[in-house]
Amino acid sequence: MSSDSDLTKGADENRNAGSRSATTERAPPCAGPEEAVGKLITSVSNFAAELERAKASQRTRDALQLKVQRGYVSGGVVFGYRNVPVLDEGGRRSHVVREIRDDETAIVRRIFEMVASGEFKAL
Secondary structure, eight states, X not given: OOOHHHHHHHHHHHHXXXXXXXXXXXXXXXXXXXXXXXXXXXXXXXXHHHHHHHHHHHHHHHHHHHHHHTTOOOSXXXXXXXXXXXXXXXXXXXXXXXXXXXXXXXXXXXXXXXXXXXXXXXX
């Protein structure tokens, strides 16, 4: 049977040789309260940013819906029409309306005639 001094001697030899036994390895230090507080602040900041993105998205949808309800252009260019800015009293752009383009009218009419006659089934 081995004595306690033999076990201690063997552990000392291992340590001196640069290797560690499983019982002498140290666990990494636990995260302190400062790190936990930092994680909480980051989570709260991310939550606030997500709420702001959702509110900004809703404001954009509401503004576009209001433009459409008023008959204004809500975005994009359509073949056969020209986007014309409407200015307010101060000379700033208030909104945009569509105006028919005379140079593309014949093409638009021909497309509608082809669809109505069944000659052109789908786009």
